[in-house]
Amino acid sequence: MKSAIRPDPWRPLGAWTAARIALGRAGSALPTRSVLDFDIAHALARDAVQQPLDAGGLMAACREQLARDVVVVHSRAGDRSTYLQRPDLGRRLDAAGVAALGERPGSCDLAIVIADGLSATAVQAHVLPLLEALLPLLDGLQVAPLVIAEQGRVALGDEIGALMGASLVLALLGERPGLSSPDSLGAYLTFAPQLGRLDAERNCVSNIRDGGLPPEIAARKLAWLVRAALACRLTGVGLKDDSEAPPVAAVVG
Amino acid sequence: MTYSAVVGTRRYNFADLKAVLAKASPARSGDSLAGIAADTAVERMAARLVLADLPLRRFLDEALIPYETDEVTRLIVDQHDAAAFAPLAAQTVGEFREWLLAESTGEAQLAVIAPGITPEMVAAVSKLMRNQDLISVARKCRVVTAFRNTIGLSGRLAVRLQPNHPTDDARGIAASLLDGLMYGVGDAVIGINPASDSMAALTTLWRMLDDLIGRFAIPTQSCVLTHVSNQIRAIEMGVPVDLVFQSVAGTEAANGGFGINLAMLLEAREAALSLKRGTVGDHVMYFETGQGSALSADAHHGVDQQTCEARAYAVARHFRPLLVNTVVGFIGPEYLYDGKQIIRAGLEDHFCGKLLGLPMGCDICYTNHAEADQDDMDNLLVLLGTAGVNFIMGVPGADDIMLNYQSTSFHDQLFVRQALGLKRAPEFEVWLQTMGVTDDAGRLLPAHPDHRLLRDLSRGLA
Numbered sequence: 001m002k003s004a005i006r007p008d009p010w011r012p013l014g015a016w017t018a019a020r021i022a023l024g025r026a027g028s029a030l031p032t033r034s035v036l037d038f039d040i041a042h043a044l045a046r047d048a049v050q051q052p053l054d055a056g057g058l059m060a061a062c063r064e065q066l067a068r069d070v071v072v073v074h075s076r077a078g079d080r081s082t083y084l085q086r087p088d089l090g091r092r093l094d095a096a097g098v099a100a101l102g103e104r105p106g107s108c109d110l111a112i113v114i115a116d117g118l119s120a121t122a123v124q125a126h127v128l129p130l131l132e133a134l135l136p137l138l139d140g141l142q143v144a145p146l147v148i149a150e151q152g153r154v155a156l157g158d159e160i161g162a163l164m165g166a167s168l169v170l171a172l173l174g175e176r177p178g179l180s181s182p183d184s185l186g187a188y189l190t191f192a193p194q195l196g197r198l199d200a201e202r203n204c205v206s207n208i209r210d211g212g213l214p215p216e217i218a219a220r221k222l223a224w225l226v227r228a229a230l231a232c233r234l235t236g237v238g239l240k241d242d243s244e245a246p247p248v249a250a251v252v253g
Numbered sequence: 254m255t256y257s258a259v260v261g262t263r264r265y266n267f268a269d270l271k272a273v274l275a276k277a278s279p280a281r282s283g284d285s286l287a288g289i290a291a292d293t294a295v296e297r298m299a300a301r302l303v304l305a306d307l308p309l310r311r312f313l314d315e316a317l318i319p320y321e322t323d324e325v326t327r328l329i330v331d332q333h334d335a336a337a338f339a340p341l342a343a344q345t346v347g348e349f350r351e352w353l354l355a356e357s358t359g360e361a362q363l364a365v366i367a368p369g370i371t372p373e374m375v376a377a378v379s380k381l382m383r384n385q386d387l388i389s390v391a392r393k394c395r396v397v398t399a400f401r402n403t404i405g406l407s408g409r410l411a412v413r414l415q416p417n418h419p420t421d422d423a424r425g426i427a428a429s430l431l432d433g434l435m436y437g438v439g440d441a442v443i444g445i446n447p448a449s450d451s452m453a454a455l456t457t458l459w460r461m462l463d464d465l466i467g468r469f470a471i472p473t474q475s476c477v478l479t480h481v482s483n484q485i486r487a488i489e490m491g492v493p494v495d496l497v498f499q500s501v502a503g504t505e506a507a508n509g510g511f512g513i514n515l516a517m518l519l520e521a522r523e524a525a526l527s528l529k530r531g532t533v534g535d536h537v538m539y540f541e542t543g544q545g546s547a548l549s550a551d552a553h554h555g556v557d558q559q560t561c562e563a564r565a566y567a568v569a570r571h572f573r574p575l576l577v578n579t580v581v582g583f584i585g586p587e588y589l590y591d592g593k594q595i596i597r598a599g600l601e602d603h604f605c606g607k608l609l610g611l612p613m614g615c616d617i618c619y620t621n622h623a624e625a626d627q628d629d630m631d632n633l634l635v636l637l638g639t640a641g642v643n644f645i646m647g648v649p650g651a652d653d654i655m656l657n658y659q660s661t662s663f664h665d666q667l668f669v670r671q672a673l674g675l676k677r678a679p680e681f682e683v684w685l686q687t688m689g690v691t692d693d694a695g696r697l698l699p700a701h702p703d704h705r706l707l708r709d710l711s712r713g714l715a
Contacts, residue, residue, distance in 0.1 A: 006699060006700075008432070008435065008700060009700055009701070009702040009704075009707065010428075010431060010432065010435070010700075010702075010707055010711070012711075013428040013431065013432075013711065014428070016422070016424040016425045016427070016428040017418055017422070017424075017425035017426075017428045017429055017654070018419075018425075018654050019416075019417075019418070019425070019428070019429045019432075019649040019650065019652070019654050020649045020650020020651075020652050020662075021428055021429055021431075021432035021649045021650070022432060023649075023650055023664070025664060025667070028664060028667035028668045028670075028671050029664055029668060030650075030662075030664050034650070038627070038650065038651070038652065039627070041652070042621065042626065042627075042659075045621035046621060048621075049621060049622045084586045084587065084590070084622055085282040085285065085286065085586060085587050085590055086286060086587070087286075087587050088286070118622050176585075176620065176621065176622055176657065177621045177622070177657075178621065178654070178657030178658075179621070179652045179654075179657070179659065180652070180654060181657070182621075
C-alpha cells in the first residue's frame, strides 16, 4: 500500500537549521515518526527536570576523582513540586545546611556550589569533566570544600558563599531543559556573595554541554573570570568576559 | 472598607478589594507564591460570594493600586467612558456575568460597553465564570484590525509565523520561514524573536523580511521583537519597520522592569504611523503579555496575577494594536503550574482582552519544567479556536529552538482550521491561492519541488 505521508520536498533546507522543518504530514497531522521524535525529546527534558540528583554518587566521585572534600546540603524546598512552585525556598538553605556550613569558620577565595537546578541530568553529565578541567587552572587560590546542594537555585550560592567566608562563589547548576538540550549546565559567578544579590551582579557561562560549550572551554572562561573578578573585586555587568583576549586584559567596563 | 461573607457557620472577612479578588481567583501557583491566594477552597468560595454581590461601581471608587503612584491606574481612570458604563451602572458583578451570557446581549452591545468597563471589572467577572462561560462570551465579541490584511473577522483565524533561530542565522530563519509559508502560515505577522541586541543584526532581519514581503507581494506584516527603544531608533535610521512590538504589564513598576513607560509607547506608535506602511489599515502595534509578569518583577502591589494581566490590556488598548498576544505558558510553573492552570489562564486572558475590545491572540505554550504536554496544548487550541481567538503562533514542529519552549506548530493550525472550519485572513487567503500553495477551499496543495517560493528561497540560501 502507498504511504499516507505527504513529504515536503524542501527537506534539504534542514541543513540550515535545527528547527523541525519539512516534516511532511499525514492529513493535517505529523507523520508518526515525527510525533515520536518530539515526544522522546520531551521525555528526556521531563526526566531531566524530575529525576533527583544522585548526591551520594556525585559526592563519592568528587572525592575520588577530584580529591576534594565535599559537604551535602539541602535548600528549604522539601521536594521537587515545592521547588518548582516556590523559587524563594530554593534560594535559601535549610536549618541543617546552615548548621553544617556554619561549623566551618574561616575564609577562602572561592566556594563552589553544585546544585541540581532544573536538570539533574546536566549536573550528572558535565560537572565532573568541568571541575577536572577547572580546578587545575585555579592553582594558588584557596578553594573551599565543594558543596553539593539539593533543590537549589542560583541564589542559594549567595547564602552558602557568605557562610563559608568566600570572596567569590561559583554556582554550577542544570539549566531549564529545552527539547534539544536536556543536559545544559550553567555556571554563575558572584563576588562578595550575600543574601539579596541581584542577577545583574553575576557573570554567567551557559549552555555547557556536548554540542554546546564544551567543558574544557567553559573551564578556561571560568578560570579567567575567577581571576578577573578577584583582581577587580566585582562581578556582573561591570566585568566583561574578555577570556578570548590576552590574559592581561582584565578590563573593568 | 472591609468585605465579608458567610459560608456554612463561618464568617470570612477580607481586608480590601484586592484581597477579595485574589482570594476569589481559581487556584494558581503564582498567587500562592505571592502569598495572596485563598487558604482553603471554602475561603475561595466566600470571596466569590462577596464578589457576586459587589456593585460594579465599587471598582470605580476603590483603586487597587493608588492613582497617585501608578500611571496604569491613571490611564484606566482617566480614559474611563462613563456614558458607555451607564447601562451597567446598577449591576453587581454576578448580574454582569448573567448579562454577558444572556442571549439578548450580542456583538453590538458588547462593543458599546467596552470603553465603559475597567480591567478590574473584567477580571472580577471572569472569576465567577466557568471555562464554558469564558468561551461563550468571548465568542460573541468581535475585534477586527488591519495593516496589510484584515484580522479578527468571523470564522477566521490568523497565525504568526515565528521562524526563530538561536544565532539569528539568515539561512536558518529563511528555511523556517519557507516551511511556514508552504503550510499557509503568516497572516497575523511574520515575527522574529532575535537572539541579538545589536542594531546591525536587527536591521539585517528587518530588511530581510521587508525584501521577502515585497518580492512576493505577501499581504502581511513583519516584526522584529526587540526592545521598543531599538525599534524607535530603527525607524529614525530609515529601517523598514512594519509593526512595533513591546511586552507590556499591568503596573507602572512592572513596565519599568521592561524598561518602558506609556510615553515611550506613544512615541513608538507615532514613529511607526509616520511611515504609513499599512495598506488596508493603520494598526501598527504588537503587544505581548502574560500572567505573572508583575509578580516576577516584584511589582504586583498585592494584586492577583490575573487582575494584573487584565490591567496590561488597558495599556495595550490605549495604543490601538493590530495584535495582542498572551504568552500564557512561557513564564513557568511558579506562576502557572500545570496544564489545568495554563488552560484556565489562556481562556481568562482571551476573554478579558476581547471584552475590553482587544484583538486577542494566544501563544498556546509551555516549558519543560511545567506539568504540561502536547495534549494540554491541543485542548487549549480547540477551546480558544471555539472561543474565536484572533490568532495563534506557528512554530516549526512546535519546538522553538531559540526560546526553548513549545508552542503551536504549522501542523496544529491546519488541524484546528479543519476541525472548526476556520479560514485565514481574506487577503492572505487569496495570495496563497494565487501562489498555488492552497486550493480555492484553503486546503494545502501537494508541494511541487519546482514551486516558485521554493525555487526562489532555495536559491537565496545556496
